[in-house]
Amino acid sequence: MSNHCASSVTCKCLLLSTLYVYLSSPxxxxxxxxxxxxxxxxxxxxxxxxxxxxxxxxxxxxxxxxxxxxxxxxxxxxxxxxxxxxxxxxxxxxxxxxxxxxxxxxxxxxxxxxxxxxxxxxxxxxxxxxxxxxxxxxxxxxYKNCQQVLSAVSGNFSSPHFPSVYPNNINCHWSITLAAGYRIKLFFPVMDMEDRNSLSDECDYDSVAVYDGDSQTDTLLGRWCGREHPPSLISKANKLLVVLSTDRNEAHRGFSASYLGGKCSVCGHPIQFQNKRKSHLQSTGMLNLLIL
Ligand SMILES: [Ca+2]
Ligand SMILES: [Ca+2]
Missing domain, CATH: 2.60.120.290 (Spermadhesin, CUB domain)
Known part of the structure; x- marks a missing residue:
C-alpha cells in the first residue's frame, strides 16, 4: 500500500477506509x-x-x-x-x-x-x-447463589439445568419449610455428581448435603456425591435444607429430588432409626421408614 501513498495523510485515509471496508463487510x-x-x-x-x-x-x-x-x-x-x-x-x-x-x-x-x-x-x-x-x-x-424456599406440601426440585450438566462454582440452597406439625420425607430419584476424592474418600469436589432444619448448623443427615444413592430421609421437624456445592471443574447431570410433607400422627413416639449403609453417611436422623 505504501507505494500508492502520496503522503502519510493519504496513507492514513487508505488505512482507515480499508479498515472501514473490513469492519462493514458482511x-x-x-x-x-x-x-x-x-x-x-x-x-x-x-x-x-x-x-x-x-x-x-x-x-x-x-x-x-x-x-x-x-x-x-x-x-x-x-x-x-x-x-x-x-x-x-x-x-x-x-x-x-x-x-x-x-x-x-x-x-x-x-x-x-x-x-x-x-x-x-x-x-x-x-x-x-x-x-x-x-x-x-x-x-x-x-447461578452463583441459587436459593429457593419450598412451602408446598409436596414438590420436586433438581440441580440447575438438570438433566444437563450443572454449573461449576455454585452453591445452591433449597429450604423446605412446612407448617408446624408437619414432617418431610425427601428422596432422590437421580444422583449423578462428580465422584468423591479418592485420597480423602470425602465428597470434596461436588456434593449434595441435607440438614435436618433450616441452616447448615443443624444436624447433617448426609453428604453425597458420585452416583451414591441417598436413602429416603425424614425430618425431625417441619424443615429440611438441601445444599448443592460444586467446585471449579468437572460437572455431571446432578440430581433430582422429591419431597412429601405429612402430619405426624404419633409425635413423641420413639422413631425407628435405621443406620444402614456405609460409615461415611451421617447416621443421626437417618430414617428409612416413618408413618406420616
Ligand atoms: Ca461448504
Ligand atoms: Ca466439580
Missing part, C-alpha cells in the same frame, strides 16, 4: 462478546455464508453467571461427521476446553448451557457449497 465475524445477551449469526445471514469462513466468538460473562445459547435458525452444508461446514461449541474460552458438540445440516443444535462463565462458538466453512447459515441467541444466567 463477512466480518467473530470477536469477544461480554454483554448480558445478544444475537450471533453466520457472516451475511440470512444470505448464504461465504466459503472459507473461519469465525470464533468467545463469550465471556460475569463469573457469577453461566452462558446459555439457543439456536433460532440453522442451515449449513450437510455431511456425515460435519467436516465441511460446521458450528462447534466449547465449554470454555478455547478449543481445548470440553467439546459440547459439532453441528451441520439443517437440524438445530440443542440449547446449550455452559458449566463456566465462558463459551466458545466456532463456525467454519470449506471451499464450496454453502447455506443460509445460523442465528442464535446468547444470554448470561446468574
Amino acid at each position: 463477512d466480518m465475524c467473530g470477536g469477544v462478546l461480554t454483554g448480558l445477551s445478544g444475537v450471533i449469526s453466520s457472516p451475511g445471514y440470512p444470505q448464504e455464508y461465504s466459503n472459507n469462513a473461519d469465525c470464533s466468538w468467545a463469550i465471556h460473562v460475569s463469573n457469577t453467571s453461566v452462558v446459555t445459547l439457543a439456536f433460532l435458525d440453522f442451515q449449513l452444508e450437510n455431511n456425515e461427521g460435519c467436516n465441511f461446514d460446521f458450528v462447534a461449541l466449547f465449554d470454555g474460552p478455547t478449543v481445548t476446553h470440553r467439546h459440547l458438540g459439532k453441528y451441520c445440516g439443517a437440524d438445530k443444535p440443542p440449547n446449550i448451557v455452559t458449566t463456566s462463565n465462558q463459551l466458545l462458538v466456532v463456525f467454519k466453512s470449506d471451499f464450496n457449497i454453502g447455506g443460509r447459515g445460523f442465528k442464535c441467541y446468547r444470554s448470561a444466567e446468574q
